[in-house]
Amino acid sequence: MHIPDGFINIPTASATAALAVGGLGYSVRQAKEKLDEKAAPLVGLVAVFVFAGQMVNFPVAAGTSGHLLGGALAAVLVGPHAASLALTVVLAVQALLFADGGLTALGLNVFNMSIVGVWGGYGTFLLVRKIFRSTESSVLLGSAIGAFVSVPLAATFFSIQYAIGGQGTFAPSTVFAAMFGTHILIGLGEAAITFLTVAAILKTRPDLVYGMVQVKARANEKATRAEGREA
Amino acid sequence: MSANRETKNKRFYLIGIGISLLIAGVISFYASSAPDGLEKVAIDIGFIDSAKDSAVSQSALADYAVAGVGHERLSVGIAGIIGVVVTGIIMMVIVRLIGKKKN
Numbered sequence: 359m360h361i362p363d364g365f366i367n368i369p370t371a372s373a374t375a376a377l378a379v380g381g382l383g384y385s386v387r388q389a390k391e392k393l394d395e396k397a398a399p400l401v402g403l404v405a406v407f408v409f410a411g412q413m414v415n416f417p418v419a420a421g422t423s424g425h426l427l428g429g430a431l432a433a434v435l436v437g438p439h440a441a442s443l444a445l446t447v448v449l450a451v452q453a454l455l456f457a458d459g460g461l462t463a464l465g466l467n468v469f470n471m472s473i474v475g476v477w478g479g480y481g482t483f484l485l486v487r488k489i490f491r492s493t494e495s496s497v498l499l500g501s502a503i504g505a506f507v508s509v510p511l512a513a514t515f516f517s518i519q520y521a522i523g524g525q526g527t528f529a530p531s532t533v534f535a536a537m538f539g540t541h542i543l544i545g546l547g548e549a550a551i552t553f554l555t556v557a558a559i560l561k562t563r564p565d566l567v568y569g570m571v572q573v574k575a576r577a578n579e580k581a582t583r584a585e586g587r588e589a
Numbered sequence: 590m591s592a593n594r595e596t597k598n599k600r601f602y603l604i605g606i607g608i609s610l611l612i613a614g615v616i617s618f619y620a621s622s623a624p625d626g627l628e629k630v631a632i633d634i635g636f637i638d639s640a641k642d643s644a645v646s647q648s649a650l651a652d653y654a655v656a657g658v659g660h661e662r663l664s665v666g667i668a669g670i671i672g673v674v675v676t677g678i679i680m681m682v683i684v685r686l687i688g689k690k691k692n
Binding site for chain 1: 608630634650672675688
């Protein structure tokens with residue numbers, strides 16, 4: 359999913375980078391409001407885990423591999439605002455230190471993974487959690503489905519960028535069909551890793567899962583209100 | 590925050606860091622080397638040649654290999670561990686800078 363330099367022309371990459379900066383600005387404002395500095399080790403750990411997970415490509419089909427994006431996973435664990443910053447740190451380290459993903463393409467990659475992947479995955483998570491009445495299993499199911507959706511969604515945005523500024527004459531619909539199909543498969547791996555990771559943390563430290571804390575808070579509120587009515 | 594909770598947190602972070610180091614430092618060696626989804630699509634459709642080397646493609650850690658370390662397992666493992674440490678430090682500094690301060 360890491361776009362190298364050259365695939366997308368500079369004007370398109372620059373415009374997308376501007377959008378990415380705008381999205382990150384929003385995340386920073388949200389984080390300033392909601393994030394405690396004491397969360398530093400937890401957010402740091404999430405960024406580190408995503409970096410590590412992204413190193414491990416798993417085979418998905420003949421001659422194709424994929425790896426964790428981690429956007430939905432990070433969003434469920436620390437909130438979408440902190441998650442988009444974490445994914446951006448990971449992408450920047452990869453591009454600058456390891457030449458993984460282009461430098462002029464960094465804005466494209468940040469947009470697709472830190473913005474679209476994180477917020478798209480988290481939005482799906484919220485939707486699923488709501489449909490299934492905000493129970494613990496709805497958090498798990500929502501994480502997995504959010505993760506699954508985030509991958510073809512990010513791939514779709516690459517296809518849009520290719521249609522606008524691709525350095526080639528291939529039909530946008532061909533690129534989209536191939537990207538979407540391949541990333542559906544990778545999304546299944548994303549869902550599995552996200553499910554297992556969130557399940558493990560819910561079992562040991564549910565209090566550290568952002569997407570769960572809200573569920574707990576709401577349950578407590580409801581209980582308090584019910585008690586109030588009884589009294 | 591009670592002392593007990595503090596200990597529990599510390600243990601959680603240490604285990605998390607340990608798992609991440611294990612993945613980046615050891616398991617990463619066994620990662621599939623097949624092209625990823627985007628690369629594969631670019632090869633199949635035919636726009637892979639439009640890819641250009643990144644400006645840092647000759648850097649000491651390019652492609653998750655440490656320049657001068659011939660042993661492949663060691664090379665990718667060290668690169669992974671460096672990545673984990675750098676990512677973790679940058680992220681923690683950012684949260685400390687923008688996070689709410691208590692008192």
